[in-house]
Amino acid sequence: MKLGWLVVVLAFAACKSNDECEARAAKAEQIAAEARKEAEEARQVNEKLSKDLAELDVKLEAAVATVGNAQNDADRAAARAKLEELRKEARPIPINPTKSSGRKREDCLNNPLAKGC
Known part of the structure; x- marks a missing residue:
């Protein structure tokens, strides 16, 4: 929420006419809405990954x-195979950097309303 108002204030700080201020405010509101949406999506992904990790931890244990409790070689082999299967499942999930729309350019970090940001 605070980020949205900051963007709106910055948008009004450097405008020359009322129309320009309104256009910048609309753009700032759009940027703030997108940021809120992305934050909510990230929160949901984080919750899902946390839940999946907890479930996988229980399975691994x-x-x-x-x-450890296997009584014979056949039981141990089957248990080791299951453990290896779970370890493969536990490999890190690759993150798709192209899906992230974070602004990384220096001019965008300094001024989110700069052209192309």
Whole structure:
């Protein structure tokens, strides 16, 4: 919320006419709305990943316990296979940098209303 108002204030700070101020304010509101939407999407992804990680942790603990409690070679081999399968599932999830629309250019960081930002 604070970011949205900051963008609006910055938009009004350097305008020369009322129309220009209104246009900048509309653009600033659009940027703020997009930022809020992206933040909500990131929060939802974070919650899902946290839940998935907790579920995987439970599965891994159970598999490790199964390996430790196995009574014969066949049980141990099956338990190790299950553990290896879970370890492969636990590999880091690749992040798609093209999906992120974060502004990285220096002029955009200094002035989010700069052309092309």
